Amino acid sequence: MKLLTLLRLTVGLMLGVSLVAHADRIRDLTTVQGVRDNQLIGYGLVVGLDGTGDQTTQTPFTTQTVNNMLSQLGITVPTGTNMQLKNVAAVMVTASLPSFARQGQTLDVVVSSLGNAKSLRGGTLLMTPLKGVDNQIYALAQGNILVGGAGASAGGSSVQVNQLNGGRITSGATVERELQSNFGSQNTLNLQLNNEDFSMAQRIADAINARMGYNSAQALDARTVQIRTSANNSSQVRLLADVQDIDVAVPLEDAKVIINSRTGTVVMNREVSLSTCAVAQGNLSVTVNQSQNVSQPNTPFGGGQTVVTPQTQIDMRQSGGSLQHVNASANLNSVVRALNALGASPIELMSILQSMQTAGCLRAKLEII
DSSP: HHHHHHHHHHHHHHHHHHHHHOOOEEEHHHEETTTOOOEEEEEEEEESSSSSSSOTOOOHHHHHHHHHHHHHHTTOOOTTTOOOOOOEEEEEEEEOTTTTTOOOOOEEEEEEOSOOOSSSSOOOEEEEEEOOOOEEEEEEEEEEOOOOOEOOOOOTTTEEOSSSSSEEEEEEEEOOOOOOTTTTTSSEEEEEEEEEEEHHHHHHHHHHHHHHHHSSSEEEESEEEEEOOOHHHHHHHHHHHHHOOOOEOOOOOOOEEEEEETTEEEEEOOOEOOOOOEEEEEEEEEEEEEEEEOOOSSSSSSOOOEEEEEEEEEEEEEEOOOEEEEBOOHHHHHHHHHHHHHTHHHHHHHHHHHHHHHHHHHEEEEEEO
């Protein structure tokens, strides 16, 4: 009897463990409101190119920029000088300024050609100020550009791998101005969920209250959880360090199918399922052929002219698709096998999924991007 009771208890514990939803840390589910990156942008020059720079006749702003730079260095270019600058390129420089960045910290920058330069490989970015949306300079960028692409040309033929008109400079910018932050100046902290979900917001608030005390946190909406604290930087840092490591049981996500209409990509998550349905799909092909007919006069001196007349032929065919039965599928693997059995291409699959949702046999949200 005791053995039977122990066996039942063991089986019950195993079932209980298997039914518990997986848990994620709050730091993986939320971000702190106001703690974010800021975008920086700048305009500069890349020099040292091996004849692959801008064609200055088509990009006059490159010549103007070089003249301005030389004048700041004490060099005056005579008016009317025709400058052929094949080793210089005008570029845009972008970077991301992280929150709490301090003076002297380095940033990675991305350099992109603005004119018609063929390649930035081997070039050096000259000192470029990086500005924020408030038009203030927050960093200075300079350094050698690393281009991931490669290319070669000879005798009118060329080959290219990846992009040559853009590159990256690791630690290529230095922060010169710190961004003011109001972190720690208020009595509350707001956590923003990565995905809006009323259930998840309430779960996070309940988990914080269970650890920190009743009414420490409350869910304001499906995106925001507010935590009450004191207006002190050190106490808020310690509070967030403890809160972000709290585990929260994550419920099953919504069944969703994402369709990218531009690339023909179809992605579905593991919660997608199908009901029993019947699907028929056929292909419509239209072929247009155009040929040139030459009409000449019958006699050489008849006064006629030789003319070329186009002749167009249009052929339209439709292959009939048989009605196919799709069984109900309870998991993602079964859904994939059922859809592959239709033999449809990704473009056709998008139309099939839309029709399935309209008919009510696709148990998922369909989102087209």
